[in-house]
Amino acid sequence: MSVTFAKGFRAAGVEAGVSAVAGKKDVALVVNDGPLDAAAGVFTSNRFCAAPVRYSRKAVADGHVKAVILNSGGANACTGQAGYDQSAATAEQVAALVGCAAMDVAVCSTGLIGELLPLDNVLAGARAAHGALAATERAGADASLAIMTTDTRPKTVEIEGAGYRIGGMVKGSGMIAPQLATMLCVITTDAVVSAGQLQAALGAAVDASFNRIDVDGCMSTNDTVLLLASGASGVEPDKDEFNRLVARACADLARQIIGDGEGSSHDVRITVTGATTEDAALACGRAVAASNLLKCAISGNDPNWGRIVSSIGTVPESVAPYDPDQVSVDVNGVRICDGGKPGRDRSEVDMTPREVHIDIDLHAGEAQATVWTDDLTLDYVHINADYES
Amino acid sequence: MSVTFAKGFRAAGVEAGVSAVAGKKDVALVVNDGPLDAAAGVFTSNRFCAAPVRYSRKAVADGHVKAVILNSGGANACTGQAGYDQSAATAEQVAALVGCAAMDVAVCSTGLIGELLPLDNVLAGARAAHGALAATERAGADASLAIMTTDTRPKTVEIEGAGYRIGGMVKGSGMIAPQLATMLCVITTDAVVSAGQLQAALGAAVDASFNRIDVDGCMSTNDTVLLLASGASGVEPDKDEFNRLVARACADLARQIIGDGEGSSHDVRITVTGATTEDAALACGRAVAASNLLKCAISGNDPNWGRIVSSIGTVPESVAPYDPDQVSVDVNGVRICDGGKPGRDRSEVDMTPREVHIDIDLHAGEAQATVWTDDLTLDYVHINADYES
Incomplete structure (x- = not known):
């Protein structure tokens, strides 16, 4: 219609x-x-x-x-x-x-x-x-x-x-x-x-x-x-x-x-909670969504939380105040990073569904935001190395 | 030694x-x-x-x-x-x-x-x-x-x-x-x-x-x-x-x-000249270096200048004042974008050398800066989808 x-x-x-x-x-x-x-x-x-x-x-x-x-x-x-x-x-x-x-x-x-x-x-x-x-x-x-x-x-x-x-x-x-x-x-x-x-x-x-x-x-x-x-x-x-x-x-x-993201094999929802402001949550979410390394890992079904926290670690404290030692990360419902340290074992995460849910709690406030991204796959590179029209 | x-x-x-x-x-x-x-x-x-x-x-x-x-x-x-x-x-x-x-x-x-x-x-x-x-x-x-x-x-x-x-x-x-x-x-x-x-x-x-x-x-x-x-x-x-x-x-x-960038097949030098300040030149150069689309194109030996200008177009005017209709882009010495429009034909550009030189002239001042990046290849995704140690 x-x-x-x-x-x-x-x-x-x-x-x-x-x-x-x-x-x-x-x-x-x-x-x-x-x-x-x-x-x-x-x-x-x-x-x-x-x-x-x-x-x-x-x-x-x-x-x-x-x-x-x-x-x-x-x-x-x-x-x-x-x-x-x-x-x-x-x-x-x-x-x-x-x-x-x-x-x-x-x-x-x-x-x-x-x-x-x-x-x-x-x-x-x-x-x-x-x-x-x-x-x-x-x-x-x-x-x-x-x-x-x-x-x-x-x-x-x-x-x-x-x-x-x-x-x-x-x-x-x-x-x-x-x-x-x-x-x-x-x-x-x-x-x-x-x-x-x-x-x-x-x-x-x-x-x-x-x-x-x-x-x-x-x-x-x-x-x-x-x-x-x-x-x-x-x-x-x-x-x-x-x-x-x-x-x-x-x-x-x-x-x-x-x-329908180019070449994608996973749709990734990134939700940041516990932020001081919505802008702070959004800045952290956008930083994670922009990480080529994380997006490659997801294409390989690897819930690589180190690439998640290192991404939010690039957001200046003036934009998003939080204590790295308080941050938790859940991937598909499994808390694999807890208090800035390893939590449950990453092998517990089921990465087979097309949709991947990353939930980051900054433990710094009440605001939240969600952004979506795709994984970075061989097909993405194929498509964009050859795109002419 | x-x-x-x-x-x-x-x-x-x-x-x-x-x-x-x-x-x-x-x-x-x-x-x-x-x-x-x-x-x-x-x-x-x-x-x-x-x-x-x-x-x-x-x-x-x-x-x-x-x-x-x-x-x-x-x-x-x-x-x-x-x-x-x-x-x-x-x-x-x-x-x-x-x-x-x-x-x-x-x-x-x-x-x-x-x-x-x-x-x-x-x-x-x-x-x-x-x-x-x-x-x-x-x-x-x-x-x-x-x-x-x-x-x-x-x-x-x-x-x-x-x-x-x-x-x-x-x-x-x-x-x-x-x-x-x-x-x-x-x-x-x-x-x-x-x-x-x-x-x-x-x-x-x-x-x-x-x-x-x-x-x-x-x-x-x-x-x-x-x-x-x-x-x-x-x-x-x-x-x-x-x-x-x-x-x-x-x-x-x-x-x-x-x-030796992961999986890279090209080393890419991006030099921005004609900027009002070195910071302005650097911001434009960094924006180009961060473009996945451009980096994929380069891996396919495509001198896709549209992806170059659309990247510098994301830099706020407050950071890098310039007139888009004045900007020129040379790739490996061929001016394929001139005054914000198509210049010489992209087929004239030899993309076979490992080193690719992108020279952007903003025509707005005297400052300049150079940044380096790699192309984005299938091997990069391979390496980072599987990296575990």
């Missing part, structure tokens, strides 16, 4: 020859038929942000977006003015088809950095996608397929609220790290909400989801998360419930990204 | 059954016969620092060290009071053999975190090493072999000053990142210098060498760099020359660590 789960949205995904992979759908279009066209967005903080990010940031700034055009097969990043002109031309093509202003069209691209897009193919893809637009489950699924790159499966979400719906799709598998990731995400709702309310909901949801996953520590130039409201349900949602459901949609999609 | 290149030092390396690898030398001893016993040290900033680090930090604090005992096969980190007692007992054994105070003995350990050492073997190793002490080339070589873990070769340095000598050995291959690395390093000199002068020379030298290499972004619990002076040459060196030579010794050893 994806983005078409919410009423008032049509979508399509078509093959347009943008991607080098023969037979792959590579252009997606999402159109908001209203009555509202409220929109919010969160974008990469990378200073080398791509042309489509620069364009879409402007398009979303006024809180109105009628359509989103997305392509895989090329990031259109580090392509200068010519790249920006391509994003603008793509938006103009979509605007002419849909009957709106070019500044009401958001543009998203993903793929190799440093090359211009085959613009004719993208524009032809936009026309074909417009001709294929539908509000069906199939159309939503096609769109979620068209934005995939190294993803091995589409990632979508559908949530039912009190009289309204939220749907969404995301792509992302590598170059995934806070803040954001190589990810494009479109979330739709038929609730009646203002652009300001959307932005508040999205900002908080992204902070607690996409900003707490880390596949490989690398920040992308193209990250874009959009939240669009059609108002087609006619229902004004309870604000707290709406925020909760948007947060749930983002968390669900973020979890799917980790589940 | 290693540490015995400088007059006034004897060394030994013996097999004592500390390492699980049969036949491997695993205990080294270095003794300073004077007339001076001046010493300086730099240690890991990891908050989970190992027992031998805690012991040696105290031993070096007064500027006097008579002997250094080092073992591979176990890090004695995260082992609590029992681990500290092992380090102290080892120092006491050496002190009794050498005839000095236990607080004039430094202790270094490297290997798996979270397990106590087989203390009887370490103590027997200390006695055997004391019996084997010699000022010969062979004895220095044995010591450099005994401290190896995943290193594939010993790493030593010999530098001739004006009437005095500097020798050294280091081990380190993985868990290598600023600040310092899983590295143990002992540098000796027969120059007549004070402990204060040694500390100043060593601090500056470490900052410009070991703190500018990054194999895998992981900081160790056990890093130790010691600089010992015997004064046996009778020569008081020119201070600037001495500082330069200590810096050269550290740079040489750091370069050898990169050349």
Whole structure:
């Protein structure tokens, strides 16, 4: 269902020859038929942000977006003015088809950095996608397929609220790290909400989801998360419930990204408790999630707690006050580090499940935070030594 | 020659059954016969620092060290009071053999975190090493072999000053990142210098060498760099020359660590020029050195400049002011990114040499810095998925 789960949205995904992979759908279009066209967005903080990010940031700034055009097969990043002109031309093509202003069209691209897009193919893809637009489950699924790159499966979400719906799709598998990731995400709702309310909901949801996953520590130039409201349900949602459901949609999609992390064989949940502040817990969790050594160990089913504590040992005391001699670490429920020293034997830990749970208690306060990462496998290196498109 | 290149030092390396690898030398001893016993040290900033680090930090604090005992096969980190007692007992054994105070003995350990050492073997190793002490080339070589873990070769340095000598050995291959690395390093000199002068020379030298290499972004619990002076040459060196030579010794050893980085197939020099400050250049260089995606690409002989600029794009503007549209990137002398856009074709870059040179010009100022890293290979994952000792 994806983005078409919410009423008032049509979508399509078509093959347009943008991607080098023969037979792959590579252009997606999402159109908001209203009555509202409220929109919010969160974008990469990378200073080398791509042309489509620069364009879409402007398009979303006024809180109105009628359509989103997305392509895989090329990031259109580090392509200068010519790249920006391509994003603008793509938006103009979509605007002419849909009957709106070019500044009401958001543009998203993903793929190799440093090359211009085959613009004719993208524009032809936009026309074909417009001709294929539908509000069906199939159309939503096609769109979620068209934005995939190294993803091995589409990632979508559908949530039912009190009289309204939220749907969404995301792509992302590598170059995934806070803040954001190589990810494009479109979330739709038929609730009646203002652009300001959307932005508040999205900002908080992204902070607690996409900003707490880390596949490989690398920040992308193209990250874009959009939240669009059609108002087609006619229902004004309870604000707290709406925020909760948007947060749930983002968390669900973020979890799917980790589940499909490049080459990964384990999804790793790292929860830090007993911290003085949430920021302190988060800093420790992020340090563990960034450890190549730990991630290699996990790929070898080794619950190497020395690599866990040595990672949190790199977090400055000013950021996360704790006493190393008080720290405990549980892996999959077995306390293998207790008071900074060896606890139960590591052989007691069952590392065969895909999901690995690392629970670190700093014994310094009441705050906590959770981050997710993947293990580092031979396949990750294979994929990224050879990635060209 | 290693540490015995400088007059006034004897060394030994013996097999004592500390390492699980049969036949491997695993205990080294270095003794300073004077007339001076001046010493300086730099240690890991990891908050989970190992027992031998805690012991040696105290031993070096007064500027006097008579002997250094080092073992591979176990890090004695995260082992609590029992681990500290092992380090102290080892120092006491050496002190009794050498005839000095236990607080004039430094202790270094490297290997798996979270397990106590087989203390009887370490103590027997200390006695055997004391019996084997010699000022010969062979004895220095044995010591450099005994401290190896995943290193594939010993790493030593010999530098001739004006009437005095500097020798050294280091081990380190993985868990290598600023600040310092899983590295143990002992540098000796027969120059007549004070402990204060040694500390100043060593601090500056470490900052410009070991703190500018990054194999895998992981900081160790056990890093130790010691600089010992015997004064046996009778020569008081020119201070600037001495500082330069200590810096050269550290740079040489750091370069050898990169050349032997776990599983690496390329040594990568990253030089950032045109920065507003050295710190800005360093922050950009470190960001590039930490990119798993770039390091995978280099292992596949792909000069993927998109992964270079997206890495420096993560450095906040407050740390490194520059205009992304001005940045150029040369790989092995070919300007493949020019003004933030594609330059010459990436196919012009010859990636076959082991050494890869990445030159980034920020076009924002006059400062520069260089860091070194390795590529990320299948073998790195192999080694670290299976590492147990």
